[in-house]
Amino acid sequence: MIRSAHLLRVWLISALLVVSQLVVSTAQAQRQISVFRDAEVEALVADYVAPILRAAGIRGSSIQIVLINERDFNAFVADGRRIFINLGVMLESDTPNEVIGVLAHETGHLAGAHLTRLRQQISRSQIISAITMLAGAAAMAAAAGSGNSDAAAAGAGIAIGGQSAAQRSLLAYQRGEELAADRAAITYLNATRQSAQGMLEVFSRFADQTMFTGRFVDPYVRSHPMARDRINQIERLARQSEYFGRSDPPELQLRHDMAIARLTALLDGQRTVARRYPSSDTSLPARYARAIVEGKSGSARNAIQQFDQLIAAQPSNPFFWEMRGTILFENGNPREAARSWARSLELAPNNTMIRVFYGAALVESGDDALLATAIGELERGLANDQSLAFGYRFLGQAYARSGNTAMAQLASGLEAFARGDIQGAKGFAARAQQNLPRGSTGWLRAQDILTYDE
Incomplete structure (x- = not known):
């Protein structure tokens, strides 16, 4: 099932946009996976990763950071141009350095081309298609660990066309690739004069979870197996750096705390905010969280x-x-x-x-x-x-009120395309193209939709 936010004013009080929401069904549970869009959090994570990408020799504009509305601590790469990061990484991190360490590790996978085995279908697909395939791969990987054949079959049905490749290449990292990404991450952190302490703390925390099995294991442990000798290597390299004891700049720490306050208010609501940010707390993040909640429900x-x-x-x-x-x-x-x-x-x-x-x-x-x-x-x-589908809705309204029916139809087609309704998009594009000058920018955009191959 795929659903999307349809009007800006139904977002409660957030800058949240659910680009895609799909249900991963297993014999045990149903799980919804959705992309999270937020102006502030996206800007912060982009600032976290920008110097890391430069140190890795990767053009920042070619890499897309995709926030996943999941509370588990997890991050992964799916192809050569996307880093997926769960909101749980933000919510469970006390410092920017912890998140930066995770992003540096994932950048190591990108720079090392460790996922070149993934089908090009994921690389060129829309976010919705990629998320669908990744969800299926995750379901299959979880089922493989639990021995649940029904869940494995459900996962296979979701990851249409690329399930085995996605499972092998996305979640079953080879040990050598993980070690290489660790070393690369520390190189990038040194090059940007940042500490690897946050990365070490995160990985050490998850190393202790390897004693558990099944549903108690965090997804980060499944996709990033944490052997103790691997942690020892990270610690040795991290402590060799002259920047190991360096803390995050106060202004960056404040931005991190503000983003956590925002996410807490948007995702958890009034009771949680009242508990974490009582009225006696006069800090800027606390006031921010309370103001957002007041706008949502007060x-x-x-x-x-x-x-x-x-x-x-x-x-x-x-x-x-x-x-x-x-x-x-x-x-x-x-x-x-x-x-x-x-x-x-x-x-x-x-x-x-x-x-x-x-x-x-x-x-x-x-x-x-x-x-x-x-x-x-x-x-x-x-x-x-x-991918900001709601924007096309308003663009279509503006063109329609301006008397430009063809461009209004094209905007409707682009909205449907952004939401993953490819057939609906092609219908709008065909109607728009009939009334657009052949070879014009609008005509070519409609043609791009009509020739899109799912």
Whole structure:
């Protein structure tokens, strides 16, 4: 089953977008796996990995970091251009250095081309298709460990066309490849003058889980077997570095803590926030978490007041403005939301998601004089991230209100394509192409959909 968020205002109070959500069925349970989209968390993880990629000689723009809405501690690479990281890695990490260590290890796999055996189908597929195949591989790997033949069959059905290759290459890492990725990770950390202590702490923690079996083993242990001699090697190399005792910069630690507060508020809600961030805690992360929860389940007016106080403390924080805009939008004030998102975009001009939010608010404001600006912002943002399906919904509305039916149909086709409805996308594209000048940009985009081979 695949489902998607359909309108911006149904996201509760988050910048969350479920790009794909599928159910992995086994004889024991049903499990949903979804991609998590969030402007702040994505920006933070991108900043974590950017210097590591440069040290590895990998062009950062060619690598996509995909956040998975799973609470388990797990990260993996699926091909030569994607790193998948569970939200559990963020939520269970106390410092940026721990997350950076995990990303450095996965970068080692990328740089070493350790997954070249994966079918090119995964490499060129959309996120939805890749997640589907990976989910099937994970189900098969789990079933193989438990001896559950029914679960293995279910996993095989999910990983259509590439199940055996994905299982072998994705989860059954060879010991030599793991050791090579460890050494590469420490090289990258040294090159960027960062400590490998966080990586060592994470791997040491999971090394102790190898005594368990079956469902009690964390996925990170399955995909990254932690022998004690391997941990000893990591520790020896890590302690040889002159940067081993170096701590994360305070400003980066604050960004990490803010992201954890945001995730806690978005994912866990009021009770958890009240327990972890009581009113006696006046730190910025605590105030942030409480303001988000107030916007989700309390008074929008009070939430805006709290965000105005946060902005007074950090006026250049784009994500305070971004979340303020979300609250306003979801409470029926798109004009004011657009003003907040415009300021957020000024502070983070390269953040594609905020740009698409801004364009959506301009459309929703109902002012036809703003449609040209809205179309420009949406087209620019979606050119950089075609997986933001909701943006195409608003783009289609803007074109329709502008009287451009063909481009509205094309936008509907691009939305369907981003959601994984390929046949629906082709239907819209065919209708759009009939009314577009042959060879025009729009006509060619429609042609790309029509010739897409699943």
